[in-house]
Amino acid sequence: MPDFARRLETTSLKARVALGMALLLVIGGVIVSIAAFAYGREAARSAYDRLLLGAANDIASAITVRDGRPAINLPVPAFELLEFAPDDRIGYRIIGPDGETLTGYDEIALPSGRRDFDEGFFDGSFFGEPARFAVVPRRFAERTLNGTVKVVVGQTLLARNAMAYEITRNALFVLAASGLAMALLAALVVRSVLRPLEKIAGGLSARDPHDLTPVDTAVPRETAVMIHALNGFMARLDRQMNSMRHLISDTAHQLRTPVAALRAQADLFSEETDLGRKEKIVERLQTRTGSLGRLLDQMLAQALVIHRGDSARRERVDLRDIALDLFEEGDHAVLYPDTDVMLEIGEVPVRVLADELSLKEALKNLLGNALRYGRSPVRVGASLEKGKAAIWVEDSGSGPGEEILAGIGARFNKGVLSRQTGSGLGLAIAHSVAVSFGGNLVLENTSENRFRAALVFEALAEKAS
Template identity: 80%
Template structure:
């Protein structure tokens, strides 16, 4: 059964709809057949019962009394009524007041529940064949004869069954024709419904491989859902491609100057014979290597943040855990061992929906900026402020210059290595994380004359107790 379901799911929509309609028609055909046969049998019974009753009344009305005895002359009209069913056998029985059979077939037996011989109908047998009987009573009140004579007229049921089958057959013919029309109509409707999808497929096939612009949403409402999802996917893919192109371009540009400087210092070192100058060259090489390493770390960090901002699944994150993880990793002890870092978190959760690794990268870069460009003491923490989940870094410095703030959020500028290795790139990374999760990066002076870099996000709904 599961294999059959999988095969059906892999077939075309047209075939699946046609098959579904066919199954419904088969089920409906069975139901209609039963209903039509029941209706046909009831209609045939009603029609032929009237004929039997009419024949019985004709015979009963023809009974007379002569010399104290009933005289029976069977009217031709009674049997002419029953001649409408030429293939059926006819039987009759006339019972006198004393219960004896005056004429007819004594083999016609009365059912046990009709001992009182009330007028009406009953089913029985006529020489082994199923038959239907009508019984009519006539009260005789003569001086010489007083009592009730009962006339029983019966007929086999071949014509009745034939009529019921004929009604059922005609109903099935109508159902078959209408069912075929429904299947054809369903196929036409499905084909017309799939026309927008075929247009979309043709449009995608004809597109340039590098064209990731949104598709036209002027389509039926049901198809627009798919188009919007496809446009969203292409927008995310376009951002990823742009990020990759920018990373490659910026990496090539940013690494060209420091690598050339390292090469020049290495050439100077190989040509220099004075030991004191060689030591100075080695110090410059070490300084440039360290700066280059920090630049590479930040560039890779930004690439990671941009990638995860589009692809990572958003989960409930407690910003206190982010601050605690960054503090316990102890990067500040390596970057600036002489500067104290204080962790400031409360007891209440500070939760939001985001990607934890991206938040850690942002906080690390804010902390790195504070350690390199701020003044002690440095504090990191998380808190809830007016429905906002906030994670922040504070120091006693003045903060970045106006040019760095103006360029915040843009891709790497074409400035020198020294400026790029400073706070601008770290703030750009934090800004990218804020934008990715519908937040903002706020740089401000606090009431205590301290500089604070904070990431503000919408707080997650409080969990039910």
């Protein structure tokens, strides 16, 4: 079954339409055949019953009374009516008032032996063949004869069945012609429907591999949904490629100076003979190496959050869990043992629609900036503030300079990676995460003369239990 489903999914649209049309015609053919045969049989029965009734009436009208007994002179026109069924056998029986057969075939029996069956039609057999019979009474109320004479005329069913089959065949011929016309029309429609797709495919094939501009092709409304999705995908891909290009460019720019400085210090160390100066060079090498490592970590984190901002699936995230996980990791206690870090989360869930890993990376950078450049104590928390969900870091310092704060938004509004070092790049990462998930990075001094860096998002409503 899975293999069949897989083959069905890869089948062309033309084949699917052809299969659907074939099933429709087969099912419709069966239904139409049954209905046409039923209609044809009823039409044939009605037509030939009238012929039987006419013949029986002609015979009944020709009966007279002679010497107190019915006299029968079979009229020729009565049997001429039945010539419309030349292949059928014809039988008749005339029954007197006392139930005896005056003339005709005694083998023709009334239904279930009922002698009181005076008028109408019934089905029976005539010498082993199925037949249809009509009964017409002729009533006499004379001095010498008082009673009813019954005229029974019947014929076999060959003509009736042939008429029913002919009507069915004609209906099937019409169905076949209609099905052929529908199949041709369906082929034209499918071809017309696929033409915009072929146009889109041709346009994409002729494009330059680096051309990720939106597809601007006039297509039907139903196909426009695919064009919109394709343009959205190309836009995300373009942002990803731009991010990678900027990362490579910024990495080359940022690493050139530190690597050159490390090379120069290494050259000085190899040429220096004084042990005291060598120790200072080693200290500078360690400082440069640590700074370079932090820079690389932040640039890789920047590339990660930009990538996940476009590709990661949004999920319901409780910001309290992000703050708690970062606090329990305890990296701050190892790297900055002299700085007090406190956790402040409440009992009320603080849920947003975002990516957990990106939020954690952003909060880690905010905490790193506070530990590196702020003053103890440092607080990490999550809270609901005026209908907004916020995850934040506070320290007792005054925050970064105005030039850094002004540069964060301007750099990212232009979609370019920050080339700043230190807190500027950490704040830039946090800003990128906030923008990716529809939030803001808010940097402010609180009423307690503390500096707060917060990621603020739209809070999700709690699900009813």
